[in-house]
Amino acid sequence: MAEPTYRFFDVQVLRTERLSRSLVRVVFGAVAGGAGLGGVGGLGAVVSGGRDQRLKLFLPQAGQDAPVLPDVLDTDWYARWRALDPAVRGIMRTYTVRDVRRDPDELDIDFALHGDLGPASRWASAAAPGDRLALLAPVVTDNGGVDFRPPEGTDWVLLCADETAVPAVAGILEWLPAGTPVKAWISVGDPADRVELPTKCEAEVSWLTRPASLAEAVAAATLPAGRPYAWLAGEASLVREVRRHLVGPRAFPRPAVRFTGYWRAGTTEDALLEEST
Structure with missing residues (x-):
């Protein structure tokens, strides 16, 4: 066993x-x-x-x-x-x-x-x-509870999140090897929601205060060349909108985009749990 x-x-x-x-x-x-x-x-x-x-x-x-x-x-x-x-x-x-x-x-x-x-x-x-x-x-470090897994050969990382995913963004930025190119956008409700995000990466972090659109900010950005890996987390509709842009106009390979809806506006986690069973 x-x-x-x-x-x-x-x-x-x-x-x-x-x-x-x-x-x-x-x-x-x-x-x-x-x-x-x-x-x-x-x-x-x-x-x-x-x-x-x-x-x-x-x-x-x-x-x-x-x-x-x-x-x-x-x-x-x-x-x-x-x-x-x-x-x-x-x-x-x-x-x-x-x-x-x-x-x-x-x-x-x-x-x-x-x-x-x-x-x-x-x-x-x-x-x-x-x-x-x-x-x-x-109780083991290699477990099924880690989603951020950039494949070998990844040239740069894109992160998109709202405030519910800030702890995960912080953990990712601490974990990535020094010098890794990172473009990150974080959507929050107030400028006072911002926190320090220590990292050894070459990270460019953009904080957006709603109603500024995270998806629009990503769409307007100049992205690095090379093989990307994207990690998206936060409110479900926000995550879906960014993902559609990345795999559509940006032509990111679908396996290179990891996305998770941490919550859904207007729906409780208990209701989501009932939907999944």
Whole structure:
């Protein structure tokens, strides 16, 4: 039997840090008396493959101290979770791993805040030390939760995102080798949403404040010559519009464009989950 690439972790908030108007970093660590994020009993410690590494987090419902999960967390955990009462079971969301550290074991997740519109934003806005949730996180660095995978021979990288994908953009820019040519556009709601994006790349990052169009900015840009690799993430319609331009007028090969709708305007993640099942 193949070794699992992910496992569940019970964690608590250690501290928070406001990074911008709409971005807050929550640092997680071990629950008092628990195994935390390290390996225990032959089970692996949490790790990250870097770049846009994703995990699942499970939030408690209102009035709960910790999220309710199935009694058995094996390979059939998803079916067991789905069978629980939606009003009781932990609220599942997908987020980017921003960093993992050892000694002590800590994990960072950056949350894009949008007021009271969703349970994760609501939870992160009020997160305080000791607050608990659960993670389904990778225990091997080569796992299925990394989408940014430029093929050998890529000459330059194009990144397009909105504020929900800023943590992934930051991870990608940190991971890319020094000198890699990068053209990036990031759409935000306010200039105060901008953050520093350290990198060793030759990166040109353009921040756009809505209603400025990300797709129009990309269409008007002069792009480098050579073999491209594009990574697009954020609101689904925004991502689709940029992708159509790249594989259409720009003639990017379709396999060279990786695109992910992190959210869809007017639709909750729970509704999207129901659509996919």
